[in-house]
Amino acid sequence: MKVRSILFIFLLYNVVDVNQCRDDCNTPLHMACHNDHKDIVSLLLKKNHSINVCNKKGITPLFVACEKGYTEIVEALLERNADVNISMKDGKIHLSPLLLVTEKGHYSIMKKLLEKNADVKFHDIEGFTPLLVACEKKNNIEMVRLLIKYKANVYMRTYTGASPIIFASSHGNIEIIRLLSEYNADINSGVPSVQQYARLKSKEYIFDVMVGSSPLHIACCLGHFEIVECLLQYNAAVNLSKEDGTTPLFYACKLGPDSIVRLLLDNGADIRLCRDDGKTPLAIAKENGHKYIEM
Ligand SMILES: *[C@@H]1O[C@H](CO)[C@@H](O)[C@H](O)[C@H]1NC(C)=O
Ligand SMILES: *[C@@H]1O[C@H](CO)[C@@H](O)[C@H](O)[C@H]1NC(C)=O
Ligand SMILES: *[C@@H]1O[C@H](CO)[C@@H](O)[C@H](O)[C@H]1NC(C)=O
Numbered sequence: 001m002k003v004r005s006i007l008f009i010f011l012l013y014n015v016v017d018v019n020q021c022r023d024d025c026n027t028p029l030h031m032a033c034h035n036d037h038k039d040i041v042s043l044l045l046k047k048n049h050s051i052n053v054c055n056k057k058g059i060t061p062l063f064v065a066c067e068k069g070y071t072e073i074v075e076a077l078l079e080r081n082a083d084v085n086i087s088m089k090d091g092k093i094h095l096s097p098l099l100l101v102t103e104k105g106h107y108s109i110m111k112k113l114l115e116k117n118a119d120v121k122f123h124d125i126e127g128f129t130p131l132l133v134a135c136e137k138k139n140n141i142e143m144v145r146l147l148i149k150y151k152a153n154v155y156m157r158t159y160t161g162a163s164p165i166i167f168a169s170s171h172g173n174i175e176i177i178r179l180l181s182e183y184n185a186d187i188n189s190g191v192p193s194v195q196q197y198a199r200l201k202s203k204e205y206i207f208d209v210m211v212g213s214s215p216l217h218i219a220c221c222l223g224h225f226e227i228v229e230c231l232l233q234y235n236a237a238v239n240l241s242k243e244d245g246t247t248p249l250f251y252a253c254k255l256g257p258d259s260i261v262r263l264l265l266d267n268g269a270d271i272r273l274c275r276d277d278g279k280t281p282l283a284i285a286k287e288n289g290h291k292y293i294e295m
């Protein structure tokens with residue numbers, strides 16, 4: 001007979017203490033959740049297994065089921081009022097069930113957690129909320145829509161200052177940009193200044209372009225024509241300068257394609273704005289071999 005069937009019979013006849021736990025403080029409920037044993041989970045719950053127990057890492061059975069993406073088990077736990085907000089903390093990792101399933105892309109579980117009032121404002125130690133995580137991923141429009149429905153804050157930024165729109169712009173996610181704009185997310189919300197950035201961010205994360213950039217700067221830099229077009233439709237500031245005077249036009253002139261330069265010019269980009277080093281967009285275009293850019 002399989003271990004699982006034996007455990008099942010033991011439980012049925014009250015031979016074991018359901019709340020007994022291992023050295024790592026994993027309980028039978030943790031194990032059953034981990035292994036997707038729905039029948040055992042439901043039996044343990046009928047036997048009043050304590051539901052919000054944490055193992056040594058602060059992980060609840062609900063968290064385990066969320067991690068594995070086992071929707072039915074999550075449902076069973078939530079029916080018994082498992083606490084949706086108990087987060088785990090292990091060194092630098094700090095995760096709530098909702099943040100975890102957003103990262104994993106488990107949409108149906110996310111929906112169930114939100115229906116049970118999971119905390120949409122929770123953030124990890126870098127300031128990532130579920131909405132920021134969803135915007136950082138590709139093609140996650142449904143998740144973003146759901147989080148906004150549950151009042152996720154579209155203005156909330158990471159500690160380094162990245163906003164939902166910045167992530168959507170850098171990942172080329174036009175649908176998310178449109179959605180966020182409909183909810184009045186600030187289209188020009190830039191990454192903070194160099195000083196702020198350096199203070200906030202660890203060395204290994206230096207990404208010069210991002211520093212001080214608006215979503216439009218980033219989209220020009222990455223050459224995402226449709227994103228540039230979309231941002232301009234939502235009135236992104238075409239003449240916005242970074243600390244060193246770089247406007248979006250400078251990135252377009254440096255990196256092309258010319259269609260983006262044309263688009264910026266058609267939207268009134270100022271060709272006379274110089275960088276602090278005195279260079280004009282035209283000079284940058286020439287330096288980078290874009291000879292046919294005429295302004
Ligand atoms: C579980 O708890 C409920 C409510 O407190 C109680 O009525 C029931 O007898 C308990 N069941 C077992 C198996 O302990
Ligand atoms: C979870 O957190 C949210 C936001 O703080 C709160 O509204 C909700 O009541 C909490 N749910 C539980 C079960 O504690
Ligand atoms: C950008 O600057 C140009 C030149 O000064 C100006 O004509 C244009 O209106 C500005 N565009 C915006 C959106 O401010």
